[in-house]
Amino acid sequence: MRDARPDVGRGALLTEAQRFLVLAVLIGICTGLVVVCFHAAIELLALAASRLAQRPGLAVLLPALGAAVAALVVHWSPVSGGSGIVQTKSALYVSDGAIPFGAVPGKFAACVLSLGSGTPLGPEDPALLMGAGIASRLGRLFGLTRRSMRLIAPTGAAAGIAAAFNTPITGVLFVLEEVVSGFDTAVLGSIVLAAVSSVVTTQLFLGENPLFSVPVVPSVRSAPELTALVVLGLASGLFATVYIRGMELVRYRLGAVHLPPAVGPFCAGIVVGVVGLAIPDVLGTGYLAMDGALHSQYTWQTMGLLALLKVAVAAVAFGTGTPGGLFAPTLFVGVMLGGATGGLLTTFLLPASEAQPTFLLAGMAGVFAGVFRAPMTAVFMTFELSGTAAAILPAMITSTVGFLVARQFHRQSILDLVASHEGAAFPSARLARPHGPLRVEDAMDAASTAAGAGVTVRHVPGQGWHVVEVGLDGVGVTLRQRVEPVYPDELLDVPMRSLPGAPIIPVISRLDATQLLGVITDDSIRRAYGFNASGQLQARDDDPAA
Incomplete structure (x- = not known):
């Protein structure tokens, strides 16, 4: 066709x-x-x-x-x-x-x-x-x-x-x-x-203006400075871990509390507003503050404080569901951490070094690589934003070390953490998972499937998804119970926990909570695990013994 x-x-x-x-x-x-x-x-x-x-x-x-x-x-x-x-x-x-x-x-x-x-x-x-x-x-x-x-x-x-x-x-x-x-x-x-x-x-x-202007970045070649970059990479990986765990803590705690849609972000906004009233530099994207740090407008102690506060307010804001991206706060934390660590090292261990701007950019690369687990992107991003090849080697050192340290202490990147919190796992079963754990999409029936005589699911505006009974003429509808929907990429044990209390579970799109992709029933789960209607185990098509 x-x-x-x-x-x-x-x-x-x-x-x-x-x-x-x-x-x-x-x-x-x-x-x-x-x-x-x-x-x-x-x-x-x-x-x-x-x-x-x-x-x-x-x-x-x-x-x-x-x-x-x-x-x-x-x-x-x-x-x-x-x-x-x-x-x-x-x-x-x-x-x-x-x-x-x-x-x-x-x-x-x-x-x-x-x-x-x-x-x-x-x-x-x-x-x-x-x-x-x-x-x-x-x-x-x-x-x-x-x-x-x-x-x-x-x-x-x-x-x-x-x-x-x-x-x-x-x-x-x-x-x-x-x-x-x-x-x-x-x-x-x-x-x-x-x-x-x-x-x-x-x-x-x-115009061609970058996110922030970067001063001349001196080349780093001496052994003490290269060693200092390794130390900065270690600090970046540890800070990235704190960043991820902070997000995890807020999302986990709030996930157990069912609040109206705007209450969590409103409370987070109050916290952000109070902190911002005292220290305005932590508000917004922070690019002006990063520009100021690169031009020596902050002490290393102030930059350390700003890095800690940004982690806290970003975790509170994002963890409560406030829409916005994680790139900017990650770059902010990296720049400030690089400035604080570099300032500490150059003050006490490397007094003759002029590489402070290099430390700020290298810290940005290290924290970014640790948070997103994308070290190659971190290196080239630093090069593009700075416009100088002198930033590449320091960024390579800190991003590699930061990536390895962060992965050692927390196996998930920030994006994997958010995805797992929402029940997602990538890649999907349809790409390559012949014998892996079953997911909802493996057992999903067509959206028109009914469980029993005239029992199906309907979305009621403002009330969510309900199990309903439809009359023989297809018109009469009786609401039976509210049911929590699932997503196609969730593990199959999620709807299995709900089926004892509901005969049918709606499977909806992550992109549109009102779009019904299919349904899960007892029969569909049995088929997914290889059982026929009489409860006998049957060979799977992809089983070598079949």
């Missing part, structure tokens, strides 16, 4: 590969324009908030109000929550790259509200999701096949992160290293084209 979907551009003029590359450029341009508007909206709201914050009472309330309203947007559009990277990976592995276009305006609005009001998170990760959402929408308009849709989503993600950072190489490497989790030659060319075109588009409007 031929694909009935419209295929814009189908014809003899361009091959499929050429159309794919043209689409990558279009994705980059569109993503760059959206990121320009995104930055402008955040800056406008931040400017208005700074004027209102002249009154101490409002200074405390503004982050809380912004976070609370942003949380309501997330409640309306669940994919708008979090940083955006996990949602993009979920779409790639679970939904074949399909992201609802509503995720783009939802993420845009939620993060403008939270970041513009002073939430200590960043815009880079949300830009990644918006880029992937734009790519998904354009891919559907161009009538791409399912396989092509899976390839086009990382293209948009790279365009988003590259435009937000103004660094094309960083965008490409991060998507390959973290989102795609491998160097896929089928997608590499389109990722590069999208990243470059998005950065060019962004620079046309915002």
Whole structure:
């Protein structure tokens, strides 16, 4: 059967590969324009908030109000929550790259509200999701096949992160290293084209200015300075572990407390506002403070304090569900830790060293590699942001050591932690898992499947999912009970714990809480484990003995 979907551009003029590359450029341009508007909206709201914050009472309330309203947007559009990277990976592995276009305006609005009001998170990760959402929408308009849709989503993600950072190489490497989790030659060319075109588009409007200006970075060659960089790498790995465990602690504690959607972010905003009232540098993205640190405007003691406070407020904000990215706070913590460690070492052990700016950049690379487990991205990001090759060797040392130390003390990266907290695991069963643990998608029946006579599931606006009884005419509906839905990439033991109390469990999309993908029943679980209707074990198709 031929694909009935419209295929814009189908014809003899361009091959499929050429159309794919043209689409990558279009994705980059569109993503760059959206990121320009995104930055402008955040800056406008931040400017208005700074004027209102002249009154101490409002200074405390503004982050809380912004976070609370942003949380309501997330409640309306669940994919708008979090940083955006996990949602993009979920779409790639679970939904074949399909992201609802509503995720783009939802993420845009939620993060403008939270970041513009002073939430200590960043815009880079949300830009990644918006880029992937734009790519998904354009891919559907161009009538791409399912396989092509899976390839086009990382293209948009790279365009988003590259435009937000103004660094094309960083965008490409991060998507390959973290989102795609491998160097896929089928997608590499389109990722590069999208990243470059998005950065060019962004620079046309915002200029070539980097996130922060970097002074002259002296070369580090002496043995004492190289040893000091190893020490900084150790500190970066330990600090990255503290950062991840802080996020884990907040999310775990709050996960046991069921609060209305906006209450957690509002309370977190109050905490952020109180801290920000005393030390404003921890609010927002922190790029101005990083610029100041690179130009020797802080003592090493102050930078150490700022690093600790940023970890605390970022963990509270992100852990309570406030939308925003983790890139900016991670870079902030790394720069301040590098400044504090470098200042301590140069004050007491290396008084003749002039490598303080190098320590700040190297600390940024080390903490980033430890938190995200992406050392290659950390090195090239440092090079692109600094614009000098002198920063590469120090970044290589600290990112490698920081990565190894952080992995030793905490096996999960921050993104893996968030994904596991949400019940996700990558890659999905449909990629390669012939004998691994079963997941919901392995046992999922079609959405039209009923459990028993006329028993199915329905979504009731404002009330969630319910088990319902449908009359013989298909019209009459009787609500029986509320039931918690599951996601296709969760382990199968999650719905198994709920089935004794409910005859049927809805399986929903992580990108749209109202979209029913399928259902789980007792029969579907038995089939997944290889039992037939009479309860006898039957051979699996992939069993060598079958």
